Amino acid sequence: MAKNLELSYLIDFYGDVLTDKQRDVMDQYYNADLSLAEIAENFGITRQGVRDSIKRGEAILLDLEDKVGFARRHRELQDKSAQLQALAKDIEFRNNAGYARSDAIAKDVEQMLALLETLDD
Amino acid sequence: MAKNLELSYLIDFYGDVLTDKQRDVMDQYYNADLSLAEIAENFGITRQGVRDSIKRGEAILLDLEDKVGFARRHRELQDKSAQLQALAKDIEFRNNAGYARSDAIAKDVEQMLALLETLDD
Known part of the structure; x- marks a missing residue:
């Protein structure tokens, strides 16, 4: 999964609409540039769980930008x-x-x- | 229920996050200034249905402004x-x-x- 720099920007604008955990996962992935394995360890979940959480978060942020266009x-x-x-x-x-x-x-x-x-x- | 002018402003910014029907109801109430009874007739629903739809829409828009602060x-x-x-x-x-x-x-x-x-x- 290739990191999309745009997402890092969208987290700044819309991050607060995510749950705290989802935002923290996204933040560690996109802003702190941690690996899926490192994030999985930090949250005590599987790598697949991290991947799913990031995919859901991305969908929410991209949909919001599509509708609001703030970024x-x-x-x-x-x-x-x-x-x-x-x-x-x-x-x-x-x-x-x-x-x-x-x-x-x-x-x-x-x-x-x-x-x-x-x-x- | 007193009309909140702020909501009219928020519909402009965040209206696209609502469902089409919810946005249309909000638009008729806040921008076209129709009464609950008129909107109920337009959509073929009860006044209580209109009221509920407006309340839900308001909650979504106010929450989004609280989190994103675009307006x-x-x-x-x-x-x-x-x-x-x-x-x-x-x-x-x-x-x-x-x-x-x-x-x-x-x-x-x-x-x-x-x-x-x-x-x-």
């Missing part, structure tokens, strides 16, 4: 935030350099406002 | 977005007015960058 939106937000930071730093630079009535600053602001319009989509 | 984060994001827009418009005004090496623009940018740091919290 996808969060990635889009991080992307927009990085663009806004770059624009803000550009304004900072141009302002410090003393460009009054700067077309470049005006363009930065225009781009910022357009991005901000879509921020909470 | 709360979205409100915080809208608030920050409004602050960023105000700052961008302030920069636009000052730039158009021709204030080169403006301390006010520098301060706006500083506030922007601080807000952007927390945008995806």
Whole structure:
């Protein structure tokens, strides 16, 4: 079973909807990167029990992301935030350099406002 | 039973986790503002059936928000977005007015960058 990095991300967002044990199993597998055998030993269950628990947890998290889309939106937000930071730093630079009535600053602001319009989509 | 406006908001975020029927009932009650009697007639069930369906749906949505917190984060994001827009418009005004090496623009940018740091919290 190949580890899906996306799952590690989904555990952060939706982990609390799992039972404590299920979340702990998922966390040890995806975030602490333990093997099925190590997790089985930690919980005193079989490797197959661990595998089943992970499969069930994965199904719950993937279904929730499919229906709610929070992780996808969060990635889009991080992307927009990085663009806004770059624009803000550009304004900072141009302002410090003393460009009054700067077309470049005006363009930065225009781009910022357009991005901000879509921020909470 | 008093209508909770928060629920209308939660239906937008998490409505897809409900069954189609449950979501439709919730939607008619919270968004279309129909009465229990009207909804009962639409679905051919009793008013008590509608009431039970709404109660179950509410419990699911409130529990999910409690665990995932997407609606709360979205409100915080809208608030920050409004602050960023105000700052961008302030920069636009000052730039158009021709204030080169403006301390006010520098301060706006500083506030922007601080807000952007927390945008995806």
